[in-house]
Amino acid sequence: MSRTTGGAASRRTLRKGTLRSTAIALSLLISTGFVAAPNFAEAQSYRFSSFVVEGNNRIEDAAIASYAGIAQGQVVSAGDLNDAYQRILATGLFETVEIVPAGNRLIVRVTEFPTINVVRFEGNRRLKDDVLEAVVESQSRRVLNPATAERDADAIAEAYAQAGRIAARVTPRVIRRSENRADLVFEIFEGSVAEIERLSFVGNRVYSDRRLRRELGTKQAGLLRAFVRRDTLVEDRIEFDKQLLRDFYQSRGYVDFRVTGVNAELARERDAYFLTFNVEEGQKFTFGEITVVSDLPEVDVETFEKTLRIRTGKTYSPLLVENAIARMEKRASQEALDFVRVEPRITRNDRDLSLDVEFALVRGPRIFVERIDIEGNTTTLDRVVRRQFKVAEGDPFNPREIRESAERIRALGFFSTSDVNARQGSTPDQVVVDVDVEEQPTGSLSFGGTYSTDSGFGLVAGFSERNFLGRGQTLSVNVSTSPDVNDYQLSFVEPAFLGRDVALGFNLSYQDSNSGSVRFENTTGRFQPFLGFALGEQSSLRLQYTYEDVDMKVPTAVGDPAQVTGSIINTEGARGKLSNSSIGYTYSFDSRIGGLNPDAGILFEVGQDISGPGSDVEMIRSTARAVAQTKVLNGDVTLRATLAGGAIHAQNDDTRVHHRFALGSRQFRGFEPYGMGPREISTADNGATVNDGLGGKFYAVARFEAEFPLGLPEEYGISGGVFYDVGSLWGVDGTPAAGNSLLYDDFTLRQTVGVSLFWETPIGPLQFNWSRAISKEAFDKEQTFNLTIRTEF
Incomplete structure (x- = not known):
């Protein structure tokens, strides 16, 4: 009993001690909390009278006070x-600020x-002050302002990066x-x-890297990197290059082609980029069935079928489809079928890799052109821009046109940027x-x-203005001098004579030639004025009038071994100055x-100049040229064939040497000017033999x-070639x-026969020819090497 009582008392004493200890601990904790807590004072407020x-x-x-935004007497914190x-x-x-x-x-x-x-x-x-001044604020x-100065520094660095100098600081x-x-x-x-x-390229199987690089605006660094600046990395140009690749492949039937990525x-050393285009070529498609349909009663489908130039089995190209649509809509306009639009409906045939194209002539919305607003042209006249439109105010609106x-407008080359957009006009049916x-x-x-190997070294100077007085006219003046030829030329072209699609211009030239x-x-x-206009999508006609005075002289120095009494050259030179007036066409x-x-094309040209009464020589001069070119082995090899000829029919056989043809290196390689064809061998007054080329x-x-x-x-821009020329020059009066x-x-x-070396340089494409005549005559004058500026047909 007593143990029990004693145990309860002990428990009561323990509880009292525990409660006392807990109270003391809480008191200490609360005291510590008050000591450690921040001094929460009431927020101070201010009122300023000045x-x-x-x-x-x-x-x-006052300006600084307005920036502060604190008024007198206002209570602020x-x-x-x-x-x-x-x-x-x-x-x-x-x-x-304080x-x-x-x-x-x-x-x-x-x-x-x-x-x-x-x-x-x-x-x-590398970048001049005036260029940098334009990019800084x-x-x-x-x-x-330090922040503005820092932005300016970044803008200058970006300008250098656009020029390829990414390490600029x-x-x-x-x-x-x-x-x-x-x-x-x-x-x-x-x-x-x-x-x-x-x-380089990854994923291309059909076309080689070399072939694709030729299509891009971006180029690899080459021998002439000090002059060529297309070898720097420009992001905007990369996007343009991707579009060029798409156009290249799609025009050759690869409709699924896409650029999956570009890695730079x-x-x-931060001095070079390695640029890689990742591509997927896809399969090559051809045109399948080509049809023209329409539910419009006024449309004669057969009339529009005749405008088609697409044939089944040909390589598919979106450009050909666009051209077909443009021809059909133009024909609809000629037939007075307003608001008729052509919708191409394409069906894919994966089994035979063809695309069926159905051209549907449908009724388009009745929308008219309210007006054409032109802004931004300070020098160029409005009419120069406006004549690029085939529509005028009040005409039916055609988005394709x-x-x-x-x-x-972009092709004019007059503008760095040109944006053309259509928006709703004053009413919903006008734009x-x-x-x-x-x-x-x-x-x-x-x-x-x-x-030139024909005329030696020379100096040239030229002035050209492609938008003369803002009228879209071309004016050029060129002076060229060399030991053999001094040439002075002035030309002028009005591309839209009387507001029509007709070019009117003239060429005025003066030349002294003294070939060795x-x-x-x-x-x-x-003096040669001319008119030029298009006859069709692929054909054109030029009409010209030519008036010329030619003063021919033969040296008559005493003791000159070239003096030949009675030779054809001396006889023709004795006639002095002759004038010629002719009309012609090309x-x-x-x-x-x-x-x-x-990858292929044909060029055909034919022309005549007819000299009539009033000329010292009455004649008809005719020329013709046909050039065919194709690319094989996926475009890496170019094959080209040219046929050319000319004929002069003169009344009374009365031509002179400058009237006749003389084949230079551009017409026939391997011979000097007047180095092949008819020749007169004569004995000079001092007994020397004279060899005259007569043309x-x-x-x-x-x-x-x-x-x-x-x-x-490829970045060197050098390619090779071989050639074979055969022909003849004959006939003398x-x-x-x-x-x-x-x-x-x-x-x-x-x-x-010969070999050629083609070199793309900043001054132009040069062509070096080494040739050897395998069939010639005894008195012909060969030319085993020739250097010219390369020309495309």
Whole structure:
């Protein structure tokens, strides 16, 4: 019993001790909490009766007070003062800001940023000051803002990056001057150009890397990297290159082609890029069934079927479909079928890899063109832009025609940017076409040198203006001098005579020629006005009138071994100056314009000049040329064949040497000018033998050539070729004196074989020819090497 009582007492004593200990612990914890807790005082408020600004020189007190946003007598807190501080600092006008409450006064102490005295660039050689001034915001007599200066430094670095110098560094420096002024200096380290060292493709099986690189605007770094700037990485150009690749493949039937990605890897030295295009070519498709349908009763389907130039089995190309639609809609306009649109409906046949195309003529919405607004042209007249549109105010609206007009405006080359958009007009059934352009320089002044194996070294100077007086006219003046030829030319072209699609122009020239390969000198003055217009999509006609005076002289120095009494050249030279007045035409057909095959084409030209009464020589001069070209082995090898000929029919057989044909290296390789064809062998007064080239009244030439890669890096721009020329030049008026011999006056074939080297350079594509005559006559004059500026057919 007593143990039990004693145990309960013990438990009561323990509970009392535990409660006492707990109370003491809670008291200590509460005391500690009060000691450690922050001193929560009531937020302080201010009321100012005056506003004092110190340290300002340029900026008025009232302006700073307005920036602070605190009115006299207003009750504000410490947070409000901090907000006022931030607002004043955010203006970018002050280097330091301090707000000090002093009783009933609020003191604002500021240090103003200096005024920019001058903005300078140091270390820039590749980009001139005027280029950099256009990209920076900081200007003289404005307040210096460090944030703006930093943005300017970034903008300058970006300009260098666009020029391929991604390692460029720009540091803004501030040089303090008196009266709170400062010079802002951008110290520039330009670095070297980060070139595209290698441009490659992944996923291409049909076309080689070399072939695809030819289609891109971006190029690999080559031998002439100091002059060629297409070897730098420009993001905008990459996007354009992707579109060029798509156009290239789709025009050859690869409708599923796509660029899956473009990788640009920077070399460790940061001086070169390795650019890779990842592509998926897909399968090649051809045209399947081609049909024309319409539910419109007024539409004669057969009439529109006749406009089709697409044939089943041909390689599919979206461009051919677009051309077919354009022809049909043009025919609809001619048939007075307004608002008729052509919708292509394409059915894919994966089994035979063909695409059926159904052209559906449907009724389009009745929408009219309310007006055409043109903005941004300060020099170019409105009518130059407006004539690119085939529609006018009040005509039915055709979106396709507007897109084609936009392309014609861009093709002018007068504008750096041109945007053409259509928006709703004053009513839902009318649209306004907005044309927004930005002009660019269209004139050029050039000086340079030339070299030709025919005429030697020379100097050239030229002026050209493609948008003369903002009228879209072309004016050019060119002067070329060399030891053998001095040439002066003036030309002018009005592309839209009387507002029509007719070009009116003239060429005026004066030439002194004194070739070392002949004994005569010619001084020629020529005036040639002309009219040119299109006959169809692929054909054109040019009509011209030509008046020329030719003064022919043969040296008559005493003792000159070339003096030949009674020779044909001397007889013709004795006639002195002759004038010629003729009318003529040139017809041209070019299948490459909208042709079915992007890798092949045919060019055919024929022309005649007829000299009539009033001319010293009455004759008909006829020429013709046909060129066929195709690319094989997936476009790596180009094959080209040319047939050319000419004939002169003169009344009374009265031609002179300058009237007759003389085949130069552009017509027949391997011979000097006047080096082949009819020749007169005569004896000079001192007994020496004289060999005169006379030219010919007739010629016929066939040229066959192939161009192919040489295995050199594509960035060098060098390719090779082989050629074979065969032809003849014959026919001369005049009879040699007794004792002289007239040779090769009949059809006598010459044949030449050779190799060519083509080099793409900044001054133009050069062509080097090494040739050997395998069939020639004894007195012909060979030319084993020739250098010319390459021309495309």
